[in-house]
Amino acid sequence: MTINDYEVARLPSGIEGLDTVLAGGLPQRRLTLVSGTAGSGKTLCAVQFLAGGIADGSEPGVFVTFEERPAAIRRNFRSFGWDVGAWEDAGLWRFVDASPQxxxxxxxxxxxxxxxxxxxxxxxxxESGARRVALDSTGTLVDHFADPVAARRALLEISAELQEAGVTSVMTSERLDDYGPITRHGFEEFVADNVVILRNALEGEKRRRTVEVLKLRGGSHAKGEHLFTIKSDHGLIVVPREAVTLDYDVSGKRLTSGLPELDAMCCGGYYDKSLVLVTGPTGTGKSLMATHFIAGGVANDERALLLSFEESRGQLVHNAARWGHDFERMEAEGKLRIVAAAPEAAPLEDHLLRMKESIADFGPDRVAIDSLTALQRISTAKSFREYLLGLSFHIRTQALIGLVTAATDELGGSMIGGDLHVSTVSDAIVVLQYVGRGAEIARGVVVLKMRGSDHDKAMREYTVDDHGMHIGEPLALRAWTRLSEVL
Amino acid sequence: MLRRSMPSSVLRLYVVGGTPPSERALHGVERLRAELGPDVEVEVIDLRERPELAESERIIATPLLVRVSPEPVRRVLGDLSDVERLRWSLGLPGQDAT
Structure with a gap:
């Protein structure tokens, strides 16, 4: 008998990504409480849960509304591509209107x-033969009457009836604080078997939407907060932060970095399905490294995706041409796709989703992101960390190789940006650095980390000319010092 | 059975049979009937038997007494134990002062 035999059966939630967090879906024939502050997406979650059943296998649903009028729900969710009115006509959706009149x-x-x-x-x-029921939201019902006892008792009775009918249900309730008591009235959590929290917290000056499974009776789930976003034609989309599960295959296949000397330093190239970080102060050649990575892949007949958050498409093409690589021709041949976006154009979760969409659409073998520093500038530390986890997980599970660049602040300073958590999620780290040699300033490259493999520990000098980067001999240990020590 | 005159009030009582407040309201309505005679007509609807009416009338709490006529429609929620409040809200004649 495996541990799964004890697990409660699950039903797809209808919300992309949430089932991963729920380790399979919502517990069947049980009531799940979804609690969140105003504007956290509770009603959307409830509607999407029913919509998911209808789209999935035409499971009819009942929507019990305590707050919004049915007419408002029919109208408000049309923009998500859900025609509630048509579902009602088809007998797939039924309202119980308990909204205040x-x-x-x-x-x-x-x-x-x-x-x-x-x-x-x-x-x-x-009457409807419903398999799913949504109740939205309990606070309004409780507030409706001076005495809350009747509402509490009714919710308990409803939950018992729903369980008896064998339906899977979602009940929403409001809370006042993203990190406070589970619900405003403090009793709904005792009615439900499972508790899911939606947050819309203000961190710094930015909104950060997350979902957390707080309690799941009789089953496992992924712990902690997971980012989600709301898209007009999808509804809620959760970005599971389960890079931590590490259940992807570790590949033994090596792929070129685009620079034969660097491949040799890595004992044969970068690993497939891995994330490589290239870091260094400004002007050392991080974007050039990304260019070699792209060109090297294309030369080996791979498809490459370049996501730029720093420079325009035109500038990228121009720079690559300067180093002897014809990005326009690669694009024309369908081997390369360049996506240039301003970091400020969208929240971080959306950048991650767009990247996933580009990957799904173009089907690349390798992806380069230049640079993470630009993305970090627009986000909070916490969401940046989650973005990185989501990014590395996606690259590994999609069997891609990814290269990301990140700047260090000081010219000769710390090898890896202090608050760049990317170093912990990346499989290989390549550091570019200015070094002082007497009165001269040279540039050095070192492979700092190479998960699962030996690598050249020496820092080697490199130069840049019209053909790009050239890596030479190791810098003699005593001959060089970090620039910060020279200045 | 023909009535000699039209009742001055038509009331409708929505109950859910078997629940204590509804049972008490049924007794309360019997008292009203006995007291006011043909002046008041009361229709009793058990929503457990007619759930579709609960839906179309959007009733979430019972017992609910509705004065259908005379207009305007008035609604009294509860087991009718508060007789004074009931009379006042339905505009029924009060008991003679003793």
Whole structure:
């Protein structure tokens, strides 16, 4: 018997990436609470959960709305490509409208309960043959009456009825603080078997949307916060941060760096399915290294994708031509695609998604990103770290080789930028550095790290001319000093 | 059975059979009937038997007493144990002062 035999059966959530975080999907026949602050995407999540069932296998769904009117939901989610009205006509979607109505404020004369709401949900599920139910959102129901006890009891009864009917459900509730109590009323978490948190936290001056599975009864899940974004034609898209699972194949295949001397320093080239970091101060030739990497791949009949966040397409083509590489011809032959974007044009999650889309669309064998420093400038430390994890995971699972460049701040300073977590996620690190030799300044290259392989530990001098970079002899240990020590 | 005169009030009571507040409201309505005689007509609807009415009327809480006529429509939620409030909100004649 494996551990999976104890795991509760799962149902696809309908949300891209979330099933990975949930280790397969939402627990079937159970109620999952989705709690989040205002504007964190709760209603979207609930709607998408039902839409997923309808798209997946035409599983009918019931949407119990305590807050928004059905008309507003039909209208608001059309932009995501979901035609709720048509699904209603087809018997695939059914509303239970428990939203507050103007003029229905009854005088209260004695005790009451919300059994009729329970009756309505049960009736809707039975009549439609629903497999999925969404309840959105509980706080409004509780606030509707002066005494919250009736609402609490009703939600408990509904959850019991839903379980009995064998449907899988999502219930949303609001919380006041992204890192505070799970829900505003503090009881919904006791009604549900599973708890998922949506966050829309302000970090620095930027919004950072994440999803976290807080509790999943009877099953495993990926821990911690995972970035998500909202796209108009997809809804929520989660970027699972599961680079940490490390279940990709480690390849033994070697690929060229584009520089024969550097391949020799790496004992045969970079590994396939790995992420290579090229780092160094400004002007040392990081972009040139990326150019060699691209050209080397294309020369070996690989397809290459170049993502530039620093220079325009025209500038890249011009620079490559200066070093003897014809990017325009490579593009015309369909061996190269250049995507140049301003880092500020989109949040970091979107840059990651665009990269994934470019990879899916173009199908490259190698990808170069020049540079991460530009992306880091627009993001918070935390989301940058998650971007890197997502990036390295995607490159490995897509069986690509990736090369990223990053600048170090000081001219002769620390070998790797202090807050660049990229060094921990990369498999190989190549450092470019200015070195002082007497009154002269030379440039040196060293392979600092090469996961799973031996490598040349020496720092070698290199020069740059019209044909690009040329790596020469090791710099004699005593002959050079770090530039910072010279200045 | 023919009535001699039109009732001055038509009430509709929505209940969910078997729940304590609904059962108490049914007793309360019986008291009203006994007291007001043909002046009031009460229709009782058990939503457990007519769930589609709960949906079309968007009823989430019961027992719910609705004064259908005379206009305007008035709604009283609860087991009708608060008799004074009930009379006041439905505009029913109060008991004679004793």
């Amino acid at each position: 103007p003029g229905d404020d009854a005088v209260v004369a004695g005790a009451f309960d919300l059994t009729s709401l329970v009756v309505r949900v049960k009736h809707a599920v039975a």
